[in-house]
Amino acid sequence: MRTKEYVLLLGAERHLRERAFSGAKQATDLPIWAATKDAVRNLNRTFDNMISADPRDPESLLATIRAHAAQGWHPRVIVPFDDWTVASANPVNRVLGLSGLDAATVTNTRDKWSMKQALLAAGVQTPRSHLVQSDQELLEAVEAIGLPVVIKPYDFGGSVGVVLAATREEAVAGFAESRAVVAQYGSSYNISGDKYLVEQFVDSDDEVSVEVLCGVDRAQALTVTEKYLSRPPWFAEVAHLVPSHRAGDRVLTDLAERACTALGIDRGIAHVEIKFAADGTAWVIEAAARPAGDAVMDQIEKAYSLNPYRLHVGSYLGFDLLDVARKAVPTKSSAIAYLQASSGQIEDIFDEKPLPPEVRSINISAKRGDFSQVTKNNLTLGEGFVELEWDELFSEKTMLPVTVAKQLADQIFVTSDAAGE
Ligand SMILES: Nc1ncnc2c1ncn2[C@@H]1O[C@H](COP(=O)(O)OP(=O)(O)OP(=O)(O)O)[C@@H](O)[C@H]1O
Numbered sequence: 001m002r003t004k005e006y007v008l009l010l011g012a013e014r015h016l017r018e019r020a021f022s023g024a025k026q027a028t029d030l031p032i033w034a035a036t037k038d039a040v041r042n043l044n045r046t047f048d049n050m051i052s053a054d055p056r057d058p059e060s061l062l063a064t065i066r067a068h069a070a071q072g073w074h075p076r077v078i079v080p081f082d083d084w085t086v087a088s089a090n091p092v093n094r095v096l097g098l099s100g101l102d103a104a105t106v107t108n109t110r111d112k113w114s115m116k117q118a119l120l121a122a123g124v125q126t127p128r129s130h131l132v133q134s135d136q137e138l139l140e141a142v143e144a145i146g147l148p149v150v151i152k153p154y155d156f157g158g159s160v161g162v163v164l165a166a167t168r169e170e171a172v173a174g175f176a177e178s179r180a181v182v183a184q185y186g187s188s189y190n191i192s193g194d195k196y197l198v199e200q201f202v203d204s205d206d207e208v209s210v211e212v213l214c215g216v217d218r219a220q221a222l223t224v225t226e227k228y229l230s231r232p233p234w235f236a237e238v239a240h241l242v243p244s245h246r247a248g249d250r251v252l253t254d255l256a257e258r259a260c261t262a263l264g265i266d267r268g269i270a271h272v273e274i275k276f277a278a279d280g281t282a283w284v285i286e287a288a289a290r291p292a293g294d295a296v297m298d299q300i301e302k303a304y305s306l307n308p309y310r311l312h313v314g315s316y317l318g319f320d321l322l323d324v325a326r327k328a329v330p331t332k333s334s335a336i337a338y339l340q341a342s343s344g345q346i347e348d349i350f351d352e353k354p355l356p357p358e359v360r361s362i363n364i365s366a367k368r369g370d371f372s373q374v375t376k377n378n379l380t381l382g383e384g385f386v387e388l389e390w391d392e393l394f395s396e397k398t399m400l401p402v403t404v405a406k407q408l409a410d411q412i413f414v415t416s417d418a419a420g421e
C-alpha cells in the first residue's frame, strides 16, 4: 500500500487556537489533521481531516492512528498545542517511533516541582518553594520561606487553585480552598491534586510572558507579552499586549531562553512566565513547552505580520527557524482583554453601540440572566473578550487594554447589584 503522510495537531481544535491550521499550512504541504472525541458530531471543516480520538488520551489516539495506518495513512509528526496534549503526545510518539519532546522535558514542564529543580540546577532564578501534602507540612514551609506565600497545585494550569496568603491562618484557609477548587476541576483535566507548592511571593503587578522558539540546546525569543492580572489574592490573566515595551530587553529574553534550555525544550514555541520584583529583578514563575493560549499567538500575528504557529509546526517538522524568530519586527501593538461585567445578575446587554476604532473584534459570551462573577482563574474568563490594535509601539507600560475593556464592559452590561452577591 502506498504510504501517505499527514501532520496531526493536538489541542489546535480548541477555541482561540484556530490560526494554528493556517500556520501549519504555511509550514508544510502535508495534509493537516486534528483529533476530537467524536469527529462525526463535532466536525471542524477547517482541518483537512479530523479523526475521532480524545486528543488528551494516548490510548484513544493510538487506536485511531493505527486504524488509519491500516489504510496507508501515517503521521509525519504530532504537534501539541496545550499542556494536556504535550503530555498525551509523548507516549504516542514513543510507541510509534516518532520524534517529539523528551519524556523528562514533559515532566519538567508539567510538574512544577521538577521544573523548579531543573531551573535551579541551571542557575535560573525562580521563587524558592517547598512541596507539601498536609497542613503541618504547609506551616513548616511557611516558616521556612516566610510570609506572604503563594500556594498552588504542582500539576495544574489556568491559575486554578493558585492563592496568596499573608498570614498562617490565610495559608491554612487558602490551602483548603485550593484543594477544593482542584477537586472541582481536577478530574476533568486528569489532575491528581495531591501535592502543592508553597512559594516565596514575588510582590508586584509587573509580569510578562516571553514566547520563545526552541531548538536543540538553544532558543530564541520571538516576543515579550505584557500581562495584566486580576486584583490580589487572585492571579487570573485579564489582558495581554504584544509586544511589551520590554521586548528588546536582552537580560529578560536571555533569562527566558535559558529557562527553556534548562528544561530540555528542544522544539516548538514555549511560553515562559516571568515576574519582576519591586527592585526590578526578574523571577521565572514557570515555563510551558507549548505556545501561549488566550489568543496571544493571534496578537503576535497581528503585531509582527507573522503567524507564530508556522514556527511551532515547522520546528516540529525539523526546520531550523530560529533566525526567522530573531529577525521578526513588530509594526503594531495588539491586545486581547476580557470583558468583565460588575458583579450581579446581567439584566441587559447593549452590544450594538458604535465601537472605538482600536477594536478589531469583540465577542460576548454572556447572556441575559447570567450571573457575573469576578474572575478568579483562567477557566472562567469573564463575559467575553475584545481584541484591540494600535498603529504604534508603546515605549512604557500602557493600561489601555484594561481601561478600554472596562469602558466597553460598563457600556455593554447592565447588572443588578444586589443579585448574585
Ligand atoms: N511565587 C509567585 N510570586 C508571585 N506571583 C506568583 C507566584 N506564583 C504564581 N504567581 C502568580 O500566579 C499566576 C499563576 O501561577 P502559575 O503560572 O504558577 O500557575 P498556572 O496555573 O500554571 O497558571 P497559568 O496556566 O494561568 O499560566 C502567575 O502568572 C503569577 O501571576
Ligand SMILES: [Mg+2]
Pocket: 158, 159, 273, 286
Ligand atoms: Mg502560569
